[in-house]
Structures are given as C-alpha cells and as structure tokens.
Amino acid sequence: MNEVLPQLDELLFPSVEGVLVESVEVTDTAVRVEVRTTAGRAVCPGCGCWSGRIHGSYLRFPRDLPTAGKFVVVSLRVRRFVCEEKSCERKTFAEQVPGLTRRFGQRTERLRSTLVSV
Numbered sequence: 001m002n003e004v005l006p007q008l009d010e011l012l013f014p015s016v017e018g019v020l021v022e023s024v025e026v027t028d029t030a031v032r033v034e035v036r037t038t039a040g041r042a043v044c045p046g047c048g049c050w051s052g053r054i055h056g057s058y059l060r061f062p063r064d065l066p067t068a069g070k071f072v073v074v075s076l077r078v079r080r081f082v083c084e085e086k087s088c089e090r091k092t093f094a095e096q097v098p099g100l101t102r103r104f105g106q107r108t109e110r111l112r113s114t115l116v117s118v
Helices: 005-012 111-117
Strands: 019-026 032-038 052-061 073-083 092-093
Touching: none
Parallel strands: 032 073
Antiparallel strands: 019 032, 052 073, 073 092
C-alpha cells in the first residue's frame, strides 16, 4: 500500500496541488481519506504577507462526491499560521487549499460545482 499512496494524490485530487494523501480506509459504507497540506508557508489574508510560523492545526471534514455508491469522508489536516507582520490586525490565520476547499466551506470544490450544475 505504501507504494500506491504517492499515486493516490494524483488519482483522488488531480487538480489540487499541495496535498498529500496519508491513508485511505474503505468500509462497507464509506471511504475515509486522510489528507494533509504540504506547503511550508501560507499567505495572510489580512495583509498579504507570507508566514511559515505554525501556530497549530485542526481537522476539517468537507463532504466530497460519493464513489462506487459509498460516502467519501475527507479528513483534512489544516494548519493555523501566525502572521508576523506587526501592523496586521490578524494574529493567526488558517491556510486554504485552493481547488479543494473554500473559507468556511463544508463541501469540496468538486461537490460544490456538481451541485451547482444540477
């Protein structure tokens, strides 16, 4: 399975850069995909400055398109960064994963675009 994991990034998230599939678990009713970001830095949405200082992390669970009749549960580890710009009003901010999620979004971009087209 370890030799398959690098290929899963391209298979499961072909249009998303900067994510790494850590594990995939398949049960009778669901597919659980554990994903984390790989970027070393992120841009502060408040001032536009880059930061590499990590404050912490948390899990997000955006809904994704079902596959083979099974629910897909994405467990996405997102990091919070410290904005080091003294004049910025934001002290910390969460990194965003373009092409996978949106700010405050509860669905993946591909599920959101599928629902919009329906």
